[in-house]
Amino acid sequence: MAQEPQEYIQQKVNPILENLVTQLLLERPEQLAPFMIKWLSQNSKTPAAAALTEGVNVLSELKLEMEKLQEEVRELEAQVEAKRGDKTGPLTAGSEAVDALQSMEESEDDEEVEDVVPPPALTSRGHRASVSAEAYGQWNPEKAFVAPVYEKSDEQKTRLANVLKESFLFSGLESPDIKIVIDAMQEKIVEKDTRLINQGEDGDCLYVVEEGQMNCYIRRQDGAEDMVKECTSGDAFGELALLYNCPRAASVQAAERSVLWELGRESFNNIVKKAAVAHRDQLEEFLLKVPLLKGMDAYERSSLCDALQPTSFAQGDVIVQQGDIGDVFYILQDGSATVSKVYVAGTPAKEVLKLGPGDYFGELALLKGEPRAASVIALTECKCYTLSRRTFNRLLGPLEEILRRNATKYD
Numbered sequence: 001m002a003q004e005p006q007e008y009i010q011q012k013v014n015p016i017l018e019n020l021v022t023q024l025l026l027e028r029p030e031q032l033a034p035f036m037i038k039w040l041s042q043n044s045k046t047p048a049a050a051a052l053t054e055g056v057n058v059l060s061e062l063k064l065e066m067e068k069l070q071e072e073v074r075e076l077e078a079q080v081e082a083k084r085g086d087k088t089g090p091l092t093a094g095s096e097a098v099d100a101l102q103s104m105e106e107s108e109d110d111e112e113v114e115d116v117v118p119p120p121a122l123t124s125r126g127h128r129a130s131v132s133a134e135a136y137g138q139w140n141p142e143k144a145f146v147a148p149v150y151e152k153s154d155e156q157k158t159r160l161a162n163v164l165k166e167s168f169l170f171s172g173l174e175s176p177d178i179k180i181v182i183d184a185m186q187e188k189i190v191e192k193d194t195r196l197i198n199q200g201e202d203g204d205c206l207y208v209v210e211e212g213q214m215n216c217y218i219r220r221q222d223g224a225e226d227m228v229k230e231c232t233s234g235d236a237f238g239e240l241a242l243l244y245n246c247p248r249a250a251s252v253q254a255a256e257r258s259v260l261w262e263l264g265r266e267s268f269n270n271i272v273k274k275a276a277v278a279h280r281d282q283l284e285e286f287l288l289k290v291p292l293l294k295g296m297d298a299y300e301r302s303s304l305c306d307a308l309q310p311t312s313f314a315q316g317d318v319i320v321q322q323g324d325i326g327d328v329f330y331i332l333q334d335g336s337a338t339v340s341k342v343y344v345a346g347t348p349a350k351e352v353l354k355l356g357p358g359d360y361f362g363e364l365a366l367l368k369g370e371p372r373a374a375s376v377i378a379l380t381e382c383k384c385y386t387l388s389r390r391t392f393n394r395l396l397g398p399l400e401e402i403l404r405r406n407a408t409k410y411d
């Protein structure tokens with residue numbers, strides 16, 4: 001089922017447009033087009049933003065315009081120099097003016113099209129400092145990021161490390177980064193019914209649940225709210241506002257007293273965001289093509305992106321062995337594999353099925369809690385994405401009926 005246009009606009013297009021307009025209002029650039037093109041190309045990490053920037057061939061026109069302007073600047077400089085020469089006599093090779101002009105020309109030569117847009121004045125006219133900070137950063141020389149350190153007991157650190165291991169967003173981090181994240185997080189305890197996040201507001205931090213339950217709600221047109229997700233131990237929420245610089249996409253409220261860990265925007269952006277966005281974008285396109293996942297909404301698919309781990313197998317590798325205990329679910333991204341089964345002990349295995357890109361396997365042992373019912377062998381080099389039993393239950397639980405129905409293909 002393709003995404004509905006309204007849902008697509010709400011989830012993909014609006015966040016980008018809203019943020020672009022915010023930046024326009026904050027910066028109020030004289031030249032709209034170069035500003036917007038630069039902003040879009042630098043924020044084109046999401047598929048939706050990439051789509052927006054597609055076909056923007058105005059760049060080449062801008063390049064021409066820039067060359068013309070540079071030519072005019074050179075002429076004007078020559079005139080200034082000529083006038084100065086009239087007054088002060090010829091310039092010597094070592095003079096300051098020549099040095100200055102030379103360095104100006106050198107830097108012009110170095111400039112690429114993306115340097116066309118002059119740095120905007122850092123005058124913030126709005127209150128959304130949190131949103132503008134990163135956009136300004138694109139013109140500001142980058143300052144070394146120093147993550148905050150919030151004192152914690154060893155017991156707190158151990159608890160937090162265990163929670164982060166369970167969290168899809170953080171589980172891919174290298175251990176030095178995990179340490180920084182642990183230092184930068186603050187424990188937060190919320191009582192039942194506390195509304196921690198309000199849909200539509202700006203967001204400056206995300207949370208990871210250690211204990212308890214936080215429910216996510218989305219407001220309908222008629223004002224009523226639908227509960228869209230229950231976040232329990234290991235789940236992160238509030239990440240969308242930080243990942244995509246958009247207002248909060250849902251409200252989040254404590255269903256019971258909960259222990260959370262809070263991470264600020266700056267720490268998230270500097271340590272986690274880049275990897276998370278790259279991973280989501282790379283996978284999202286592929287997952288859209290997996291028939292099993294067609295019924296998932298965009299948010300569920302994004303969460304799945306965070307959780308899937310890439311693994312490769314060489315030609316001939318036995319990926320799954322009949323009779324083994326199975327704890328992993330696989331989606332084949334690239335390559336082909338054969339599924340074969342020994343029906344009577346001591347007789348040769350018979351091929352049941354061939355698998356190609358977008359096919360999945362390994363689900364039966366997870367669904368039924370039984371040993372592997374067949375072997376899967378790589379016919380070529382195979383690139384797979386895997387889910388552990390726990391993430392499979394958490395993320396593909398709603399697909400259980402489809403998975404069970406599809407299992408008849410092995411009969």
Ligand SMILES: Nc1ncnc2c1ncn2[C@@H]1O[C@@H]2COP(=O)(O)O[C@H]2[C@H]1O
Nearest residue numbers: 216229237238239240241248249250299
């Ligand atoms: N279906 C959903 N759509 C959007 N956000 C969701 C959904 N389910 C859970 N959420 C979470 O609710 C959070 C609200 O704040 P954010 O938009 O920053 O990030 C959001 C997600 O973490």
